[in-house]
Amino acid sequence: MVKKDGETINMKDKKIKQFVREGYARIANRDSSCCSTACCGGTDLTAGISKEIGYTEEELNAVPESANLGLGCGNPIAHASLREGEAVLDLGSGAGIDCFIAANKVGKNGKVIGVDMTPEMIAKARENAKKGNYGNVEFRLGELENLPVGNDSVDKVISNCVINLTPDKGRVFREAFRVLKPGGKLMVSDIVLLKALPDSIKNSIDAYIGCISGAIMRDRYIELMKEAGFHEVEIIDESSFPIECMANDPTATALIANLKIPLEKVNEVTSSIRSIKVQGLKPEETT
Amino acid sequence: MKRELMEILACPMCKGDLELSVEEEEDEKGEIVKGSLYCRKCEQRYPIEEGIPNLLPPELRQESE
Numbered sequence: 308m309v310k311k312d313g314e315t316i317n318m319k320d321k322k323i324k325q326f327v328r329e330g331y332a333r334i335a336n337r338d339s340s341c342c343s344t345a346c347c348g349g350t351d352l353t354a355g356i357s358k359e360i361g362y363t364e365e366e367l368n369a370v371p372e373s374a375n376l377g378l379g380c381g382n383p384i385a386h387a388s389l390r391e392g393e394a395v396l397d398l399g400s401g402a403g404i405d406c407f408i409a410a411n412k413v414g415k416n417g418k419v420i421g422v423d424m425t426p427e428m429i430a431k432a433r434e435n436a437k438k439g440n441y442g443n444v445e446f447r448l449g450e451l452e453n454l455p456v457g458n459d460s461v462d463k464v465i466s467n468c469v470i471n472l473t474p475d476k477g478r479v480f481r482e483a484f485r486v487l488k489p490g491g492k493l494m495v496s497d498i499v500l501l502k503a504l505p506d507s508i509k510n511s512i513d514a515y516i517g518c519i520s521g522a523i524m525r526d527r528y529i530e531l532m533k534e535a536g537f538h539e540v541e542i543i544d545e546s547s548f549p550i551e552c553m554a555n556d557p558t559a560t561a562l563i564a565n566l567k568i569p570l571e572k573v574n575e576v577t578s579s580i581r582s583i584k585v586q587g588l589k590p591e592e593t594t
Numbered sequence: 595m596k597r598e599l600m601e602i603l604a605c606p607m608c609k610g611d612l613e614l615s616v617e618e619e620e621d622e623k624g625e626i627v628k629g630s631l632y633c634r635k636c637e638q639r640y641p642i643e644e645g646i647p648n649l650l651p652p653e654l655r656q657e658s659e
Contacts, residue, residue, distance in 0.1 A: 324654070394602065420602065424654065429646055442623070445599055448648040448655075449606060455640075455649030457604040457611075485609075 320474035335427035353377030370407035374435040380468035381496025392416040393462040399469025403432035422449040456486040471522045480535035487589040499525040502579035537587030544584040605633035
C-alpha cells in the first residue's frame with residue numbers, strides 16, 4: 308500500500324479494525340454458526356465447507372462443535388507438521404477450532420496460545436476450551452500487529468483467514484517472525500487476489516465483507532512475508548475461493564443485487580479470489 | 595491463564611517482561627482468574643479478567659472497555 312497521507316490511512320485502518328471487531332463480535336454472539344458478514348455460508352454449510360477446505364472428519368469430531376464457526380478458508384494445521392510438545396501460536400483464533408486441533412497434536416506437554424482482538428470471540432473460545440477440557444490451550448486478547456508474546460518463544464505460528472483482515476499485513480508478518488524460535492515455521496491459510504478488485508466493488512463491499520476487500524494481491528502477500536525475514540516462502544496449496552461461501556452470504560447477494568453488477572462481472576471477481584496455504588521458515592541463524 | 599504461560603507473554607508495546615499480580619486463583623489448576631500484568635517500562639497495567647489477559651495495546655483496550 309502506498310502511504311500518501313499517513314493520517315488518512317491511519318484513520319481508515321482504525322475504522323477497518325473497529326468494523327472487523329464489531330462484525331466478529333456479532334458473529335461470536337450468535338448461538339450457532341454462521342455469519343453473514345464474514346466469508347462463509349449458513350449453518351448447515353459449516354461442516355461441509357470445513358471439510359471442503361481441508362479439515363478431516365476426525366479433526367472436526369475431536370473438537371467442540373461450537374468452536375467451528377466456519378470462518379476459515381483452509382486448514383493451516385494440515386501442513387504445519389506439529390509435533391508433540393511444541394508451542395503453537397494461533398493468530399486470530401476466533402472460537403478456537405484451530406487451537407483445539409493443534410492442542411490435540413502437540414499433546415499435554417505442548418501448549419497452544421490463541422490471540423484475537425475480539426473480546427466476544429475470546430470469551431467463546433474459552434468456553435469451548437472448558438467444554439472440551441483443554442488444559443494446554445490459552446486465549447488472550449491481543450492485536451496481531453502488536454503480539455503480546457516474547458521474542459523467539461514459539462515453534463509454530465498458524466493463522467486461518469485472518470491476516471487478510473488486518474490493515475498492516477507486513478507488520479503482522481514481522482511480528483510472527485519475531486515471536487518464532489529460530490527454525491520455527493509460519494503456516495497460513497488466507498485469501499489473496501490474482502487481480503485487483505474493481506473500485507466500485509472494493510469500495511462498496513469494503514464495509515461489509517472484510518475478508519475479501521482486505522485481501523491483497525498474491526505476489527504482494529508473498530513479498531511481504533519475505534520482507535519480514537521469512538525464508539523458503541512457498542505456496543503449498545492454492546484453490547479458488549469456494550463460491551458458495553459468497554453466494555450464500557446474504558449481505559453479499561443483497562449488495563450485488565443493489566449494485567446491479569452483471570453476473571459476468573461477479574464471476575470475474577470471484578475467479579480472481581484465491582485461497583492459499585503458504586508457509587515460511589525463520590532461519591536457524593538470523594543474519 | 596496459567597502461571598507457566600508467563601514465560602511466553604510479553605508487553606505488546608515494548609515486548610519486555612510483565613509482572614504478574616494475582617487477585618484470584620483457582621487452586622486445583624493454578625489458573626489465574628483475576629489479576630493483572632504490569633509493564634514497568636511502559637507503565638501499563640494489563641488486566642486479567644475471567645481468566646483472560648487483555649493484552650490489547652492501550653488504545654484498543656480502552657475502546658473495548
